[in-house]
Every structure is written in structure tokens, then in C-alpha cells.
Amino acid sequence: MALRCRLSNQRPSRLPPCSALDALLRSDVLSSDQASIIGSFSTRPPHRPLPVRDSVRFKAHEGKGILVTGAAGGIGRATAHLLAAEGARVALADIRSDALDAAVAEMGSADAFPIRLDLADPASIAAAVEAAEARLGRLNGLVNCAAVVVHADPLDTSWADWERIFRINLFGAYEASRLVAKSMIGAGVRGAIVSVASEAGKKGHVDSLAYSASKAGLINMTRVLSAVLAPHDINVNCVCPGGVATDMLREVSVAYGRLVGARPDEVFSQLISSQLQRHIEPIEVARTISFLLGDGAVIVRGQAINADGGDTPY
């Protein structure tokens, strides 16, 4: 219960509770009579976790060549899988070579291949885009999915952490977008670029200030690149996920738990969508990305689409 007041903000608060209201609502400071009176105000039925839905797969991306960064991670891997199932040839790029090879092997498709990429290094990005273009013939889409997160006291975030986070999450995404856009313009491709931002980029999280700021930058970059690339009919959007059950969220739970003295599994279990009553699955974010890469999304331009199960109202 003490975690509830910031759950609407997608991250649990420090313990002890973050507001007087929270303290009031804690059942351990109420008599059982008071607690049952407060409980009796609910007009809603019990809310169980909503099941993950199946979806029908169409060949929406037949013949397209798409580069996915962060493709060895949870959301990137699910996205690469989905795009391949929808007919795309996919270049999977990531810094972790072994995990990348495993992701490609798991797909078992001749149309999927790995490219080692370090987004903190512009030369590596240029080489990766060139390799993807050479193998795919042309690039119709880019998914900027790779990122790193660091949790730290907001007044003690190191220069090195700021630099690392911004290099990978923002500068790297810009460099990849720039080079892929030029490739599309040169080839006359009416493509799409989708970046994975975060609800943190809209709300900002106190304990991951630099990460939140990098995602806010990504949202702003999306807006500007959309306008810049519109004359070439290259559509640019981003998605803002909430708590997705991936290694990153587990890493967040450990780091955050250490900061506030809470158990990682307790933190992890709190990072759920209030409407879904569960974590978001990577495939669900992948479906939103797939939509934004497609022709059905041409009137959605420069947007930061919430993919957080309903918790962010703007």
C-alpha cells in the first residue's frame, strides 16, 4: 500500500510513504473499522489481471527491410520476431553479440541476421547502417529500441552516467535515424522510423533523472524529425511503454530496491499497469511498433504514443 501513491506515476515511491494521504490510507495506521469503511467506498468489482491477447498476423511488412537496435533485449527481440512473421527481412543490432546470435538463431529465418552495434560509437553506427543496407538492399524501417538505465540520487548523478546514457539513448538514436533517413531519401523509400521512448520521458522519474531526460529528448527529437522528413514521406513516431516484463525492468527493480531499501521482487511486482493489473508483455509493445511502421499509421506523425496500459493521461 505504501507504494500506491506513485504507482499512478509508474514507479514505486521511496519507503516510507510519500504523502500524508498515503499514510492515512495505510491499513496499519487505521483501525479495522476505519479500514472497512474506506474499503466500502469502492463501486468497482474486483479487478483481475487481464490476459494477453492473441493477434492475427498479416504480412503487413512483406518485402521490407527493417533495422532494429537493441534486438537482443526483451522488446527489441519481440519486435524483430513480429516483423519477420509479418514478412519483413530484419537486421538485428545490439552490443551483446552472444545474446544477439541467440536471438537470430531462435528466429530460425534466413531473412534475419545479426549486426554487432555500439550505439555509443558513431563509427559503429555508420558501419551497422551500411551493413544492414548492403544485406537488405534498401531500408524501409528503423526501430530505435536500445537503451540503458541508471538509478541514482538525482543530486548525485555522475557526469559519466549522464554522458553514457545520453550517448546511447539519444545521440545513438539520432545518428542511426539520420543515417537511415538519408539512405531512405537516397533510395526514394517512403519509410518509417519508430523510437522506443518511455513514460519516464513524459513524467520524469526522480531516481532515474538522466534516463528520463534522455527519453524526453527522444520524444522531442521525434517531433522535429517528423517535420523534417515529412517532405520525403518518411513517418517518424515513438512509443512510450510503461512497465514491460524485460531484463531492464528487473534491473530497475534491483537498483531501485537498493536505493529505497525494498526487495527487488516487491518493487518488480509493483511496476504494473493499473488497468491491465499486470506487466506489459514485450510482444504487446512490438505490436504498437509494427503498427507505427506500417501504412496504416501514415496520419500518425511525430507522436509519442503511450503503450503503458493506460497510466499516462497525456
Ligand SMILES: NC(=O)c1ccc[n+]([C@@H]2O[C@H](COP(=O)([O-])OP(=O)(O)OC[C@H]3O[C@@H](n4cnc5c(N)ncnc54)[C@H](O)[C@@H]3O)[C@@H](O)[C@H]2O)c1
Ligand atoms: N522494460 C520496460 O519497462 C521499459 C519501459 C519503458 C521504456 N522501455 C524502453 O524499451 C526499450 C527496450 O528495453 P527492454 O525493456 O527491452 O530492455 P533490455 O535491457 O532487455 O534491452 C535493451 C537492449 O539494448 C542493448 N544495448 C544497450 N546498450 C547498447 C549499446 N551501446 N549499443 C547497442 N545496444 C545496446 C542491450 O544489450 C539490450 O539488449 C528501451 O529503449 C527502454 O528504455 C522499457
